[in-house]
Amino acid sequence: MTTPQVPKEYYRYLHELQAMDFVCLELSLYLDTHPDDQQAIAQFNQFQRRKQVLSQQFEANFGPLKEYGNSPIGHRWTWSVGPWPWQV
Amino acid sequence: MDSQWRPFDTYHSPFDPCPPKPKSYIVPPNQFIVFQAKGMKQFAPQEALKRGTLWPDLYSPYEAMPQGGARS
Numbered sequence: 001m002t003t004p005q006v007p008k009e010y011y012r013y014l015h016e017l018q019a020m021d022f023v024c025l026e027l028s029l030y031l032d033t034h035p036d037d038q039q040a041i042a043q044f045n046q047f048q049r050r051k052q053v054l055s056q057q058f059e060a061n062f063g064p065l066k067e068y069g070n071s072p073i074g075h076r077w078t079w080s081v082g083p084w085p086w087q088v
Numbered sequence: 089m090d091s092q093w094r095p096f097d098t099y100h101s102p103f104d105p106c107p108p109k110p111k112s113y114i115v116p117p118n119q120f121i122v123f124q125a126k127g128m129k130q131f132a133p134q135e136a137l138k139r140g141t142l143w144p145d146l147y148s149p150y151e152a153m154p155q156g157g158a159r160s
Contacts (some may be wrong), residue, residue: 015134018137019133019134019136019137020133022133022136022137022142023133023136023142026136026141026142026143027142030124030142033123033124034124034126037126037127039126039127040126047133
């Protein structure tokens with residue numbers, strides 16, 4: 001099965017997801033030492049929700065992001081089809 | 089020279105055939121901030137991903153030692 005060429009949104013989604021991941025990472029490190037910072041907690045929730053929405057949209061269009069049941073797979077098993085991580 | 093780099097001079101022996109190598113060490117901003125204050129200003133997400141940190145005050149490019157080093 002040849003790997004289908006992916007549209008530009010694929011990369012835009014991934015780039016946005018990476019930015020969201022990074023902000024969540026930084027905020028979680030910050031919250032480790034500042035557990036009572038409400039403003040940071042609110043921001044973390046905001047980015048966590050955005051990240052969830054983005055990954056749901058990505059998975060609706062391009063297939064599962066995570067394996068082993070961590071992502072919905074729809075009706076076809078496309079795990080071995082999509083561009084592999086090193087091909088992205 | 090970048091403010092985060094500080095040159096220092098090492099002893100150069102008269103018997104040392106090689107010219108004195110310029111040396112400097114980096115002092116990134118996280119050396120000055122002991123405990124991160126609340127509500128520090130932040131980069132935009134895309135910018136933060138590029139810079140490698142969410143907080144501009146803690147940003148350091150960590151460039152290699154500039155060639156000029158102590159003698160620049």
